[in-house]
Amino acid sequence: MPTILMPALSPTMEEGKLAKWLKNVGDAVKPGDIIAEIETDKATMEVEAVDEGPLTSILIPAGTEGVKVNTPIAVIGEADAAAPPPAHAPGTLPYEATDSHTKPHAELQATVAAVKAAQPAPADPDIPAGTEMVQMTVREAIRAAMSEEMRRDPDVFLMGEEVGQYQGAYKISQGMLEEFGDKRVIDTPITEHGFTGIAVGAAFAGLKPIVEFMTFNFAMQAIDHIINSAAKTLYMSGGQMGCPIVFRGANGAAARVAAQHSQDYAAWYAQIPGLKVVMPYTAADAKGLMKAAIRDPNPVVFLENEILYGKSFDVPKLDDWVVPIGKARIARPGNDCTIVSFGIGMTYAHAAADKLADEGIDCEVIDLRSIRPLDLETVLASVRKTNRCVCVEEGYPRFSVTSELAAEIMTHAFDYLDAPVARVAGKDVPMPYAANLEKLALPNVDEVVAAVKGVVYAN
Amino acid sequence: MAVKSAYLARKGDKPPKGAKASDLKNSGFSAKEEIQAYRDMLLIRRFEEKAGQLYGMGLIGGFCHLYIGQEAVVVGMQMAAIEGDQVITSYRDHGHMLACGMDAGGVMAELTGRKGGISKGKGGSMHMFSREKNFYGGHGIVGAQVPLGAGLAFANKYRGNKNVSMAYFGDGAANQGQVYETFNMASIWKLPVIFVIENNRYAMGTASTRSTAASEALGARGEAFGIPAEQVDGMDVRAVKEAADRATEHCRSGEGPYILEMMTYRYRGHSMSDPAKYRTKEEVQKMREEQDPIEQVKARLLKSNRASEDDLKKIDAEIRDIVTKASDFATNDPLPDESELWTDIYVNA
Numbered sequence: 189m190p191t192i193l194m195p196a197l198s199p200t201m202e203e204g205k206l207a208k209w210l211k212n213v214g215d216a217v218k219p220g221d222i223i224a225e226i227e228t229d230k231a232t233m234e235v236e237a238v239d240e241g242p243l244t245s246i247l248i249p250a251g252t253e254g255v256k257v258n259t260p261i262a263v264i265g266e267a268d269a270a271a272p273p274p275a276h277a278p279g280t281l282p283y284e285a286t287d288s289h290t291k292p293h294a295e296l297q298a299t300v301a302a303v304k305a306a307q308p309a310p311a312d313p314d315i316p317a318g319t320e321m322v323q324m325t326v327r328e329a330i331r332a333a334m335s336e337e338m339r340r341d342p343d344v345f346l347m348g349e350e351v352g353q354y355q356g357a358y359k360i361s362q363g364m365l366e367e368f369g370d371k372r373v374i375d376t377p378i379t380e381h382g383f384t385g386i387a388v389g390a391a392f393a394g395l396k397p398i399v400e401f402m403t404f405n406f407a408m409q410a411i412d413h414i415i416n417s418a419a420k421t422l423y424m425s426g427g428q429m430g431c432p433i434v435f436r437g438a439n440g441a442a443a444r445v446a447a448q449h450s451q452d453y454a455a456w457y458a459q460i461p462g463l464k465v466v467m468p469y470t471a472a473d474a475k476g477l478m479k480a481a482i483r484d485p486n487p488v489v490f491l492e493n494e495i496l497y498g499k500s501f502d503v504p505k506l507d508d509w510v511v512p513i514g515k516a517r518i519a520r521p522g523n524d525c526t527i528v529s530f531g532i533g534m535t536y537a538h539a540a541a542d543k544l545a546d547e548g549i550d551c552e553v554i555d556l557r558s559i560r561p562l563d564l565e566t567v568l569a570s571v572r573k574t575n576r577c578v579c580v581e582e583g584y585p586r587f588s589v590t591s592e593l594a595a596e597i598m599t600h601a602f603d604y605l606d607a608p609v610a611r612v613a614g615k616d617v618p619m620p621y622a623a624n625l626e627k628l629a630l631p632n633v634d635e636v637v638a639a640v641k642g643v644v645y646a647n
Numbered sequence: 648m649a650v651k652s653a654y655l656a657r658k659g660d661k662p663p664k665g666a667k668a669s670d671l672k673n674s675g676f677s678a679k680e681e682i683q684a685y686r687d688m689l690l691i692r693r694f695e696e697k698a699g700q701l702y703g704m705g706l707i708g709g710f711c712h713l714y715i716g717q718e719a720v721v722v723g724m725q726m727a728a729i730e731g732d733q734v735i736t737s738y739r740d741h742g743h744m745l746a747c748g749m750d751a752g753g754v755m756a757e758l759t760g761r762k763g764g765i766s767k768g769k770g771g772s773m774h775m776f777s778r779e780k781n782f783y784g785g786h787g788i789v790g791a792q793v794p795l796g797a798g799l800a801f802a803n804k805y806r807g808n809k810n811v812s813m814a815y816f817g818d819g820a821a822n823q824g825q826v827y828e829t830f831n832m833a834s835i836w837k838l839p840v841i842f843v844i845e846n847n848r849y850a851m852g853t854a855s856t857r858s859t860a861a862s863e864a865l866g867a868r869g870e871a872f873g874i875p876a877e878q879v880d881g882m883d884v885r886a887v888k889e890a891a892d893r894a895t896e897h898c899r900s901g902e903g904p905y906i907l908e909m910m911t912y913r914y915r916g917h918s919m920s921d922p923a924k925y926r927t928k929e930e931v932q933k934m935r936e937e938q939d940p941i942e943q944v945k946a947r948l949l950k951s952n953r954a955s956e957d958d959l960k961k962i963d964a965e966i967r968d969i970v971t972k973a974s975d976f977a978t979n980d981p982l983p984d985e986s987e988l989w990t991d992i993y994v995n996a
Contacts, residue, residue: 381825
């Protein structure tokens with residue numbers, strides 16, 4: 189008797205809402221019939237039957253939220269002698285993913301969640317005392333930041349593939365077409381080179397475009413305009429022709445999308461004078477940095493992460509929450525060792541710091557937030573205090589952000605170091621597809637723990 | 648070929664190859680327009696000759712691409728421009744800057760890499776800009792200026808003004824993929840941009856017949872995107888101006904982009920370091936003798952008695968004076984201050 193499981197509808201989907209049943213118990217179902225609708229944080233999708241027979245039982249009632257992928261949701265076919273599993277009340281199901289191989293990042297995603305739960309946000313000196321905090325996903329934070337800036341400045345507009353009618357490939361721009369209209373939320377053809385050039389030209393003329401790349405992997409088609417046109421023209425024009433533009437989109441590894449869709453561009457863009465590069469981890473930083481990026485008169489590369497889009501963080505409830513570009517944040521104070529990271533690398537850093545704390549090693553975790561300009565002062569002040577440093581990133585290890593950090597720390601804090609700076613990064617290979625290989629290619633918490641133990645000589 | 652014939656049927660003029668100026672059915676210029684065209688083209692010619700000379704003396708470095716032979720294109724186009732229209736082009740940009748009214752001394756001083764250069768000596772021959780004169784470069788990457796130019800048009804449309812962006816590119820750039828990505832978007836979004844293809848028959852050292860399919864019907868490529876196009880005798884400034892009038896009117900009335908394929912010719916090599924061995928001296932000589940854009944105007948002015956030899960000599964002397972002054976400035980102005988190395992990388996937020 190075929191059981192219908194909650195389907196995974198995107199590479200990073202972990203759970204979804206069973207929005208609606210389109211068939212009732214007892215209805216005849218044929219392959220291809222649409223039997224239910226499922227809402228993910230990205231889209232509403234239809235579930236098709238692949239088996240034939242009467243719908244014997246519905247295991248998850250309509251309206252149930254947080255249904256994990258691979259949870260049985262219905263049974264099709266003649267009743268077996270054995271009774272079907274009983275229907276559960278919403279929210280009381282023993283959800284469990286049955287096939288962990290479909291979600292190699294599941295461990296990391298669990299880490300992301302665990303870190304969030306374990307981590308009360310440290311007091312941020314930039315947030316006025318007593319400020320109310322609201323829970324917001326990174327996705328909502330980016331959307332709120334863009335919308336606030338578009339309300340504030342009519343010269344700001346959003347363009348990219350599927351940003352309008354489709355409501356955003358990752359739902360970042362959901363609802364923005366309705367609010368701002370198609371003059372300011374512009375669907376482009378799938379031609380990155382061309383539309384990026386058009387956006388840069390519009391910025392030369394004084395408009396303030398936000399260019400969404402569905403992922404930064406596709407921005408390689410447009411990299412000539414990001415670097416040669418946007419970043420260099422101010423200098424080549426003797427200061428006349430600035431380019432106020434934001435290039436944003438998902439960056440780095442998602443899950444099981446392999447080599448061409450899994451690359452971290454932080455180091456690539458951070459090499460270029462004339463560009464600013466930011467890579468937030470929390471929703472608060474995503475919102476504040478996005479607003480700063482849109483207001484910045486220079487080209488800003490804003491690197492997001494698909495896995496973080498759905499994660500919730502506290503965001504200050506302020507009318508105008510702007511995080512300055514070029515300022516790192518001490519995410520966790522400590523004394524024994526400095527861990528420096530940024531973007532999704534912060535999940536490994538935080539989880540490692542939690543584990544190490546249990547063993548009596550007190551780590552200070554720094555979230556760079558901006559890659560260029562790099563807030564070396566904050567990093568160096570911490571290293572001069574702890575005398576040890578581990579740098580963490582998901583990107584390739586060679587000629588990377590962490591190798592730059594190691595060089596700068598050696599140059600400016602050599603006499604303070606009690607151990608060589610250690611680095612944990614992605615492996616020096618194209619991202620593999622197979623679940624086990626992908627896991628090996630990415631950094632992990634244990635590597636960070638081992639690196640910290642190495643520099644504090646605790647092994 | 649169907650596309651080509653449709654394209655040719657719509658254009659106003661016959662292809663210039665082998666055609667004499669007198670064969671072309673152009674509306675006449677007023678005396679004032681003839682004199683203006685003569686003056687503006689002559690300034691570019693003399694300026695470029697001087698730049699070539701300074702390059703030979705080692706006073707200009709790097710790449711230097713001269714516009715000699717193609718003067719009628721930009722001068723005719725600018726005669727149809729109104730205040731606020733933008734111009735953007737490739738690295739063969741000196742003529743466009745002069746036609747936009749940028750100071751000859753500032754342009755020449757940029758070529759010599761001096762403090763008083765348009766880009767403070769930091770851009771050089773290929774990278775100059777003037778916000779004041781709506782000149783948006785000066786781009787060194789072949790084809791990049793085409794989407795950028797459409798972006799300027801996007802801004803015009805966004806702001807609801809009547810301005811038009813003129814995006815110039817050569818027959819070489821016409822093979823770049825981003826050109827067609829731009830044609831597509833300019834057409835669906837009805838952007839007020841004129842794509843001015845300067846077909847000078849050589850992409851660096853490669854004859855367009857060797858590198859380009861249907862190399863004398865580049866405008867016809869707009870057909871696939873629903874963009875109207877004309878092939879124009881780019882050696883005759885009157886034909887250029889007349890086509891530019893139609894194109895600007897089309898764009899200003901909200902009808903979207905327009906393509907003008909200017910059949911033209913460069914007399915010099917691709918850059919100063921190009922001996923141009925890929926074509927015969929006779930070919931160049933024939934173009935100079937039969938179709939030179941400046942000589943055409945000069946002959947008309949004299950024949951129609953709109954100007955005497957003395958009148959033209961007076962203009963020549965004025966032009967030589969401007970170019971000499973520009974050259975003197977460019978060779979005596981100091982090098983940029985070393986502190987300039989670190990300025991203009993970011994706008995202070």
